Amino acid sequence: MQEAVHFEDLEIGQVLGSQRKTMTEAEIIEFAWQYDPQPFHISVPDAEESHFGGVISSGFQTLAVSFRLAWQANGLQATNLGAGTIEQLHWLKPVRPGDTLRVEMEVLEKRESRSKPDRGFVRFKYTTYNQDDEAVMTMECPQIVGRKEAARG
Amino acid sequence: MQEAVHFEDLEIGQVLGSQRKTMTEAEIIEFAWQYDPQPFHISVPDAEESHFGGVISSGFQTLAVSFRLAWQANGLQATNLGAGTIEQLHWLKPVRPGDTLRVEMEVLEKRESRSKPDRGFVRFKYTTYNQDDEAVMTMECPQIVGRKEAARG
Numbered sequence: 001m002q003e004a005v006h007f008e009d010l011e012i013g014q015v016l017g018s019q020r021k022t023m024t025e026a027e028i029i030e031f032a033w034q035y036d037p038q039p040f041h042i043s044v045p046d047a048e049e050s051h052f053g054g055v056i057s058s059g060f061q062t063l064a065v066s067f068r069l070a071w072q073a074n075g076l077q078a079t080n081l082g083a084g085t086i087e088q089l090h091w092l093k094p095v096r097p098g099d100t101l102r103v104e105m106e107v108l109e110k111r112e113s114r115s116k117p118d119r120g121f122v123r124f125k126y127t128t129y130n131q132d133d134e135a136v137m138t139m140e141c142p143q144i145v146g147r148k149e150a151a152r153g
Numbered sequence: 154m155q156e157a158v159h160f161e162d163l164e165i166g167q168v169l170g171s172q173r174k175t176m177t178e179a180e181i182i183e184f185a186w187q188y189d190p191q192p193f194h195i196s197v198p199d200a201e202e203s204h205f206g207g208v209i210s211s212g213f214q215t216l217a218v219s220f221r222l223a224w225q226a227n228g229l230q231a232t233n234l235g236a237g238t239i240e241q242l243h244w245l246k247p248v249r250p251g252d253t254l255r256v257e258m259e260v261l262e263k264r265e266s267r268s269k270p271d272r273g274f275v276r277f278k279y280t281t282y283n284q285d286d287e288a289v290m291t292m293e294c295p296q297i298v299g300r301k302e303a304a305r306g
Contacts, residue, residue: 035217038224038233059236060217064188067213071191080191083212086242086292139239 005075007120007145010107018073018103020131021065023057025097031061057095062137066128070103079146081119089139093130100131108140112147119144158228160273160298163260171222171256173284176210178250184214210248215290219281223256232299234272242292246283253284261293265300272297 032041036058039046047055071080095101109123122145128137185194189211192199200208224233248254262276275298281290 035214035221036224037221038230058217060213060220061188063216064211064213068188068190071189077191084244086239089239089242091237 002075002077004078005145006079007110007112007122007147009075010110010122010145012107012110014107016070016074016105016107018069018105020100020102021069022100023065023095023097025055028055028057028061028095028097032058036060052094054096057099059091059137062091062095062101062128063089063139065101066103066126066137069101069128070105070124070126073103074105076145081144081146083141083143085142087140087142089137091137093134093136095130095136099136101128101136103128113144117147119146121145155228155230157231158298159232160263160265160275160300162228163263163275163298165260165263167260169223169227169258169260171226171258173253173255174218174222175253176218176248176250178208181208181210181214181248181250185211189213205247207249210252212244212290215244215248215254215281216242216292218254219256219279219290222254222281223258223277223279226256227258229298234297234299236294236296238295240293240295242290244290246287246289248283248289252289254281254289256281266297270300272299274298 029042032038040050040052040056041047041058044055071077104127106125107122108125110120112120121142123140123142126137126139126141127135130136182195185191193203193205193209194200194211197208224230257280259278260275261278263273265273274295276293276295279290279292279294280288283289
């Protein structure tokens with residue numbers, strides 16, 4: 001396990017990186033068949049005839065992959081207490097089979113909880129990039145992050 | 154196939170319903186294992202010890218199921234041209250195995266595209282309800298919807 005990252009460890013302006021993940025045609029079609037069965041996600045010939053020119057990942061799959069990449073890379077596994085909101089999610093470019101994604105999380109704001117001394121609120125901006133360093137998705141997400149034992153007094 | 158619903162068919166204030174879908178423990182754990190492997194999504198005993206008191210669906214799964222329910226129920230299959238943005242997504246209550254979800258889509262705003270006469274922009278508010286008619290998720294999503302052939306002049 002990585003060392004846990006707590007609320008106190010995060011600084012405004014800090015940017016956290018992630019591993020990279022290659023998206024396969026198989027998982028793009030499998031996800032979409034179950035969750036987002038639009039022709040340009042599930043059918044190669046229909047996607048080729050669409051304005052996308054080929055199969056693209058469901059935006060919901062891009063979102064979920066982005067969250068997992070960010071979550072598992074940054075020592076937040078033990079301290080993430082959840083998120084109730086996504087603000088301003090934008091899908092900027094199509095994600096295609098063979099594209100390799102990585103995520104940067106920037107700490108935009110943080111404040112301690114007034115009522116619960118074991119946690120704080122952190123607003124992250126997520127940006128998902130492809131292998132050409134083009135941004136394919138951005139979102140802002142206020143999350144609840146645990147504080148160190150010592151701070152709980 | 155249902156009859157296609159075009160931009161002109163949608164009225165501000167109109168509310169579109171959906172089928173209902175029961176969430177199973179198997180699919181909740183399977184989705185989370187691949188896309189959101191937090192303990193309260195993938196492990197029954199860890200979830201029971203968490204503040205959720207049992208396994209809950211990944212919010213990304215609730216989102217994707219909600220979109221599919223809405224999309225497949227409302228004649229938008231042929232006319233939906235995509236969405237680039239989600240605004241103000243809120244997860245309001247946990248979704249647990251055995252919960253049955255349905256979606257209401259309200260038409261908040263609509264306007265014709267100035268540059269492309271074959272389409273218009275529609276802002277939908279999605280609300281996902283459980284079997285007790287409790288709202289579990291809301292979001293606003295501006296979508297692009299095709300116009301009727303006749304309107305393309």
